[in-house]
Amino acid sequence: MTSEPLICLPGQRLCLSDQVYTSGQGTYERQGYIYSQLAGSVDIIQKDGVKIVEVHSSGEQTVVPAQGDIVTAQVYIITQQFAKCYIKGVGDTLLRRPFRALVRREDVRATEKDRVEIYKSFRPGDIILARVLPITEAHTYQLSTAENELGVVIAHSEHGHPMVPISWTEMQCTKTFVKECRKVAKVVPENVNPENSEGNVDT
Template identity: 65%
Template sequence: MTKPLICVPGQRLCILDKIHESGQGTYERQGYIYSSLAGIVDVVDKEGVKVVEVRSTGEQTLVPTQGDIVTAQVTILTQDFCKCVIKCIGNTVLSRTYRGMLRREDVCATDKDHVQIYKSYRPGDVILARVVSFSEFSFSKGNALTINSYQ
């Protein structure tokens, strides 16, 4: 097992060319790939291209972005939407929770007019959802699947 390669932010990792690509935790500038985190360098082979990534040792700084699958817990219900608290993004548990909102129209793909939020969710339910967009102070989710109801 080779000794892990540790890097600091701003450290030049390698040249940016056809075989080397910048992955997560890195950025490109003036033809070189630089690290943007303090952590371990990993070179992943993907379809003949070497993707240079940097993984931090602590928790990754993750914010919910469009398209992410998140795990959330329902807190408040009204006629038109339900507010929830996002606890996990993908497989990573968040140390700080974020707020999300699920609109009535987004609960079910079909039969949008006759959906009753109170019949689908209760406060305390844990749901799996996908982030659709950003709006005023929170962001909507769509196509939620209830995986577990737990008191």
């Protein structure tokens, strides 16, 4: 006789991560616990004296952001201390539902953190690339754009026109040519060899 499989939801805590249990496919480890990354059934696989906890989706895969992931988010509110965002994608995966997140002022840049001004880094509507930090509050992810490759990737000017990066700190409206401050991401195209490319957006 077999018991019914355990069904779990994305982000659900499954068990301790220790010498007996380790994270496997469809799960992730955070702060000493194993969590489900998918909606599906839990499987425990014995291998070399270790129990590997896996989750297999019975339907459409649902991913949740995990510590260290690069995510795509959209800014919707800015204050002097942080920018509130909705995480729309994890890596190359588009999420079925967004997750709330924020970028604190001290996590915008790697240097001169005390001189960072949120309104000169992001504006509501901006699409950013960011890295997920360790979770300290329930229900809210904290993000960092401190790395060169992270920051604003898509922005529109105050008049609603697309903007293009002209330096690491400015973007320019394609219609009015007005410049606005941003924390610009250095996006490296996958098909370009960095050694042969300019590797720079400065003009």
